[in-house]
Amino acid sequence: MSSPERQAISPDLTAVIAVKSGDQSAMAELYDRYSAVVYAVALRVLGDTMAAEDVLQEVFLQLWRNPSAFDATRGSLGAWLAVISRNRAIDALRKRKPETDIEDVVVSVAPDLASEADRSRAAEKVRGLLGAMPQPQRSVLEMAYFQGLSHSEIAIKTGEPLGTIKTRIRAGLITLRKAFQT
Amino acid sequence: MSRHEQFGEDLALYAVNALEGEDRGRLEQHLASCAECRLELEQLRGDGALLALSTAGPKPPARARARLLDAIARESTVAAQAKTARESMPASKRTWGWLGWVAAAATVVLAVLLWNENAALKQSLAAMSEQSSQTTRELEDLRKIAAPILSPQAQRITVVSLKTPPQPQGKAFYLRNRNSLLFVASNMPQLPPHKAYELWLVPVQGAPIAAGVFKPDARGSGTIVNPPLPSGVEAKAFAITVEDEAGVPHATTPIIMMGAGE
Numbered sequence: 242m243s244s245p246e247r248q249a250i251s252p253d254l255t256a257v258i259a260v261k262s263g264d265q266s267a268m269a270e271l272y273d274r275y276s277a278v279v280y281a282v283a284l285r286v287l288g289d290t291m292a293a294e295d296v297l298q299e300v301f302l303q304l305w306r307n308p309s310a311f312d313a314t315r316g317s318l319g320a321w322l323a324v325i326s327r328n329r330a331i332d333a334l335r336k337r338k339p340e341t342d343i344e345d346v347v348v349s350v351a352p353d354l355a356s357e358a359d360r361s362r363a364a365e366k367v368r369g370l371l372g373a374m375p376q377p378q379r380s381v382l383e384m385a386y387f388q389g390l391s392h393s394e395i396a397i398k399t400g401e402p403l404g405t406i407k408t409r410i411r412a413g414l415i416t417l418r419k420a421f422q423t
Numbered sequence: 424m425s426r427h428e429q430f431g432e433d434l435a436l437y438a439v440n441a442l443e444g445e446d447r448g449r450l451e452q453h454l455a456s457c458a459e460c461r462l463e464l465e466q467l468r469g470d471g472a473l474l475a476l477s478t479a480g481p482k483p484p485a486r487a488r489a490r491l492l493d494a495i496a497r498e499s500t501v502a503a504q505a506k507t508a509r510e511s512m513p514a515s516k517r518t519w520g521w522l523g524w525v526a527a528a529a530t531v532v533l534a535v536l537l538w539n540e541n542a543a544l545k546q547s548l549a550a551m552s553e554q555s556s557q558t559t560r561e562l563e564d565l566r567k568i569a570a571p572i573l574s575p576q577a578q579r580i581t582v583v584s585l586k587t588p589p590q591p592q593g594k595a596f597y598l599r600n601r602n603s604l605l606f607v608a609s610n611m612p613q614l615p616p617h618k619a620y621e622l623w624l625v626p627v628q629g630a631p632i633a634a635g636v637f638k639p640d641a642r643g644s645g646t647i648v649n650p651p652l653p654s655g656v657e658a659k660a661f662a663i664t665v666e667d668e669a670g671v672p673h674a675t676t677p678i679i680m681m682g683a684g685e
Binding site: 254258261262263265268269272273276277278280281282284285290293294297298301302305306312313316319320321323324326327328331341346347348349350351352354360363364367368371382385386389390391392393395407408410411414415417418421 | 431434438440443462464466467468470472473474477480481482483484487488490491499660678681683
């Protein structure tokens with residue numbers, strides 16, 4: 242890829258455009274690239290392979306039916322699919338209708354997540370950051386993100402004041418962001 | 424991070440769907456009118472995405488891939504059948520369509536007969552005068568249609584879902600057989616001095632073709648009308664990059680917006 246114009250169009254964007262025109266092989270390409278991420282997130286939330294497989298199916302079917310929902314100007318497709326998978330898995334866990342329309346989910350990420358190697362490096366770094374966080378903060382972050390508990394539910398579960406829970410969730414998320422800004 | 428620190432913690436909770444009750448309603452109301460907090464929300468969701476991407480586990484079973492590809496193939500078949508049905512099914516409509524052509528043909532024949540009769544009676548000058556008036560009326564109609572799009576005084580309002588924050592967007596209207604392109608953009612972020620948005624026609628084959636530059640006005644709107652383009656090029660998509668304000672023949676920065684045909 243030597244010319245600037247070829248560098249400018251990412252393989253993800255090319256595939257999403259092809260999906261918009263009904264190209265099934267482009268959809269297979271995206272599935273091969275991101276199914277492991279989508280499935281891993283759903284499995285982490287649900288802890289059940291069949292239920293995670295259902296979420297995997299639903300997430301990619303939504304992308305197939307509505308590829309325009311992904312805003313390519315704001316971030317990586319992998320990050321967006323990971324968030325959609327997490328949201329759908331939490332909905333399934335809590336046995337509720339989808340709370341957020343996928344078109345309303347705009348995700349902006351700082352690190353370059355274009356390649357498998359980029360994503361692996363970022364994942365490794367996040368695991369390191371989580372490991373270095375104080376246990377109460379990590380625990381609150383995981384309860385909110387992977388168990389889908391509201392701040393009041395977390396407060397009841399941990400016995401901590403609501404304000405402390407709010408502060409820990411925000412601080413935890415911003416710790417991750419800052420680590421990729423340096 | 425947002426200047427609206429009072430919403431900072433609620434934004435973080437909202438980003439992970441952990442905010443409830445009145446706090447949630449109050450924040451959604453604020454988000455509808457605060458672009459800065461919407462941006463912070465996108466970034467907090469991105470922070471959450473990093474958390475999600477850090478999960479590791481087994482790969483999905485092979486059957487899941489087959490299941491998905493079967494499902495999309497079925498949906499494609501159903502969509503194709505529905506399209507075929509729409510095109511071929513309505514016999515009654517076809518009949519009406521056929522009758523319409525007969526009526527149109529009869530009208531044309533009648534018009535020709537009347538015209539011949541009329542022409543025998545009138546001078547060709549009168550006919551030319553009528554044709555000229557007709558052309559003038561058509562031109563006037565076209566000007567009226569184009570004025571709200573092209574006039575700098577025109578108010579441009581983009582109507583979007585109340586739940587969706589205003590996003591940069593552009594619409595390209597392209598007639599390749601006439602080499603004619605109209606591009607209208609809205610909600611575009613302001614640019615540094617000497618920079619402009621450059622539009623690219625992405626052909627079915629070959630490199631993107633420069634299709635004009637624009638700088639958004641104070642409201643983020645901009646237009647490109649009939650830029651010089653090679654003739655008859657079929658467009659696969661249109662894309663936008665940020666370039667020097669004079670425009671460049673080849674993109675030098677990544678594409679920030681892109682759309683395929685509808």
